[in-house]
Structures are given as structure tokens and as C-alpha cells.
Amino acid sequence: xxxxxxxxxxxxxxxxxxxxxxxxxxxxxxxxxxxxxxxxxxxxxxxxxxxxxxxxxxxxxxxxxxxxxxxxxxxxxxxxxxxxxxxxxxxxxxxxxxxxxxxxxxxxxxxxx
Amino acid sequence: xxxxxxxxxxxxxxxxxxxxxxxxxxxxxxxxxxxxxxxxxxxxxxxxxxxxxxxxxxxxxxxxxxxxxxxxxxxxxxxxxxxxxxxxxxxxxxxxxxxxxxxxxxxxxxxxxx
Numbered sequence: 001x002x003x004x005x006x007x008x009x010x011x012x013x014x015x016x017x018x019x020x021x022x023x024x025x026x027x028x029x030x031x032x033x034x035x036x037x038x039x040x041x042x043x044x045x046x047x048x049x050x051x052x053x054x055x056x057x058x059x060x061x062x063x064x065x066x067x068x069x070x071x072x073x074x075x076x077x078x079x080x081x082x083x084x085x086x087x088x089x090x091x092x093x094x095x096x097x098x099x100x101x102x103x104x105x106x107x108x109x110x111x112x113x
Numbered sequence: 114x115x116x117x118x119x120x121x122x123x124x125x126x127x128x129x130x131x132x133x134x135x136x137x138x139x140x141x142x143x144x145x146x147x148x149x150x151x152x153x154x155x156x157x158x159x160x161x162x163x164x165x166x167x168x169x170x171x172x173x174x175x176x177x178x179x180x181x182x183x184x185x186x187x188x189x190x191x192x193x194x195x196x197x198x199x200x201x202x203x204x205x206x207x208x209x210x211x212x213x214x215x216x217x218x219x220x221x222x223x224x225x226x227x
Binding site for chain 1: 117119146148153154155156157158161169171172204206215216217218219220221
């Protein structure tokens, strides 16, 4: 039972353009969402998070949007850089799941120079 | 240390062997998690410690899996009588304090069971 879904396994974007990575979830109790970036042979690295009381959070080139009614969040990277090429995971948790985080299956982003 | 470390980074085991995977969390971090990541999948929760107490082990796939954190810092995930389906990357993550804080991940241990 996949509670967090990333339906696009891969995405290619030209350098300088916008990258949009999408994530859907099924559990309406989720109230905290994160994006992680993962390079090969390394563990996931925290990128940006958003609480359910917000619908947008911005950090430099990275912006996360949350649409609670649609149970959808997205990560925007502008402008995309070759160093952004990695696998991106979204994750979600809820107060009533304790500290258990549920991860999507990841989207592999390739930024073409 | 500066980050979460895990050892060994790679482990090859023959089916039926026991393995022990170690995690050193960030110093002072209260909470520690273990995840299993199969090829092409996202990390899946195995178990969670707060200090030395194992508060949630609902994700452990069978009783062959055992985790401990006896002094509230280093943790060991032990898999007994390994099976081929145990082949995965095992990730450890730590959190500074309770609540939905950011998890810091280690590089993982890639376990291959032949």
C-alpha cells in the first residue's frame, strides 16, 4: 500500500529551465512533507520541507508547493543546474504515525548542459 | 562526527548467514531510524529508537530482523539466516529531537545475499 507516490520515474530538463517534480499522497492525516535528494552511493540529503499549515515554502532555487485538497505536492527547481541531477524522493509523515516517514519511489532528474 | 556513518558500506553474505550492520548517528541526536531500500524503490521504514528505547518496530519484515541501541547512540541492525529477498540498501537516519524534524541519513549499507 503505497501512501506516497511519485509517478514519474525520470525527468530530463535543459540547464537553466524549470524542473518540476510531482508527488501524490493518499493519507489525509499527513501534515509534514519533505523532499530529499540522493546521489548514487550516498544516503538521501534533506532538501526542503513544508508543513500542512502552509501551501508554499521557498529556499533559494527550490520551492515546494502543497495542495492539500488534491493531496499533491511539487518541487520546483529554477534555474536547473547540471549538479541538480540526482534522484529526488518526497516523504510524508503525520503526528499519529509518530516519527515514521513514508517515502515515494523517487524521480531521477537529469539536467542537460 | 559531522554526519551519520554506517558500516560496512558493502556486505556480501551467503544465504543463511547472519549479518550485523552498524549505524553511528550524529552526536547528541535522540532519535534513530532504520530503513530498507530495495532497488528502484524508496526507503521503507523498519524500526525507530528514541534514545535506547525501541518505540516502533512495526516495519521489521520478520523475526529474523533485530535492532538494538543499548546506550542510546550506536545502533546495530542484525539479520539472522539471511535470504535473497533481504538484499537491499539499509539506511540509517537520525533526528535531533522528537517530532517531525529533519532526518539526516547515512550513506547506507548495500547488502547482497547470494
